[in-house]
Amino acid sequence: MENVLRPLIVIGSSVVLTLAIGWATDLLLRKADARDSDTPLWELLRRGRIPYQLVLCAAMLRGSYDQAELLEQHQAGIGRTLTLVLIGSAAWLVIRIAAAIVETSYSRYARAHRDPARVRRVRTQVELIMRVVSAIVIVVAAASMLLTFPAMRAAGASLLASAGILGIVAGVAAQSTLSNLFAGLQIAFGDMVRIGDTVVVDEEWGTVEEITLTFLTVRTWDERRITMPVSYFTSKPFENWSRGTPQMTGIVYWHLDHSAPIEAMREKLRDILRQCPAWDGRAYSLQVTDTTANTIQVRALVTAKDADDIWTARVAVREEMITWLSAEHPYALPRVNTSDAVLAPNRIPSPDRATLRKAYEFPRTGRG
Numbered sequence: 001m002e003n004v005l006r007p008l009i010v011i012g013s014s015v016v017l018t019l020a021i022g023w024a025t026d027l028l029l030r031k032a033d034a035r036d037s038d039t040p041l042w043e044l045l046r047r048g049r050i051p052y053q054l055v056l057c058a059a060m061l062r063g064s065y066d067q068a069e070l071l072e073q074h075q076a077g078i079g080r081t082l083t084l085v086l087i088g089s090a091a092w093l094v095i096r097i098a099a100a101i102v103e104t105s106y107s108r109y110a111r112a113h114r115d116p117a118r119v120r121r122v123r124t125q126v127e128l129i130m131r132v133v134s135a136i137v138i139v140v141a142a143a144s145m146l147l148t149f150p151a152m153r154a155a156g157a158s159l160l161a162s163a164g165i166l167g168i169v170a171g172v173a174a175q176s177t178l179s180n181l182f183a184g185l186q187i188a189f190g191d192m193v194r195i196g197d198t199v200v201v202d203e204e205w206g207t208v209e210e211i212t213l214t215f216l217t218v219r220t221w222d223e224r225r226i227t228m229p230v231s232y233f234t235s236k237p238f239e240n241w242s243r244g245t246p247q248m249t250g251i252v253y254w255h256l257d258h259s260a261p262i263e264a265m266r267e268k269l270r271d272i273l274r275q276c277p278a279w280d281g282r283a284y285s286l287q288v289t290d291t292t293a294n295t296i297q298v299r300a301l302v303t304a305k306d307a308d309d310i311w312t313a314r315v316a317v318r319e320e321m322i323t324w325l326s327a328e329h330p331y332a333l334p335r336v337n338t339s340d341a342v343l344a345p346n347r348i349p350s351p352d353r354a355t356l357r358k359a360y361e362f363p364r365t366g367r368g
Helices: 002-035 041-046 049-068 072-112 116-147 150-172 179-190 262-274 307-328 353-359
Strands: 198-201 204-211 215-220 225-229 248-256 279-291 296-304
Touching: 002 041, 002 049, 041 072, 049 072, 072 116, 116 204, 204 225, 248 307, 262 279, 262 296, 262 307, 279 307, 296 307
Parallel strands: none
Antiparallel strands: 198 204, 204 215, 215 225, 248 296, 279 296
């Protein structure tokens, strides 16, 4: 009877005590969250209750399993398994706690600063920092797990002692895959590109949606996703429309006839922009920038507060100006001239075929 009750008491008490401590800790976190609702720290810490309970249960079972006297012939293997579970759950718990602290710090910063560019920059840095922390914790946990196996103890010891964490990261970074890790850190702390920035890469316009340690995702205007290695942004030029101030100047071109009413078009451009919500009111202009044998090139400049509004303003100006020219000044649109050319002064016109044929006809009188 003792052989049955002893394991039940040891294992059951460990599980019950784990559930009780977990429930009490969760209750304290909920009360703290209700008392201080301005910070999301307590709610974020509650997400770590599962690894927290795994750590408690694994630690209790690992410390009291010898007293259970259950499966003594497999005691070494069960003890090593519990140790592995303890190390893995502890690493999981550390990552959750670090994520809660970092996310709380970011939320406080976002509430204190109203500059969207600075908030996006910090958001990018926070996400990359969390990925670096997670990678370091996973490497340490994996090395610690290796140390539990006698055959792998030398490998685990060399992983932690001879090389060290910095040696591991630096050595692996020489490979092409993890070299992007340093490129990601350079992007984050060099403020080259941030989550939410409007960029143009490979002639594709879109918004940066995600930045990881190895790749970057750009969401294009037509809802496509372009995934690129982060090393691309440290080795090749690209356009960042959100760097600095998001204000932009847009250009609209028309190819028109030489008789186009330029002054009337300037007044019409002003009227169009006054009715366009996307125009920020900073500046506008309309000028003739080029000419060919058949047309002139007219350029309009408009301003807007960001990339989305500049696109809206450009298409509105282009459409309404063409509609107005078609209705009020159709002669201003490009056309092919088919009328007779105007001769230069004092130039004798060339004789036509009828005149030449008449001049060379012989009279048909007599025999010749």
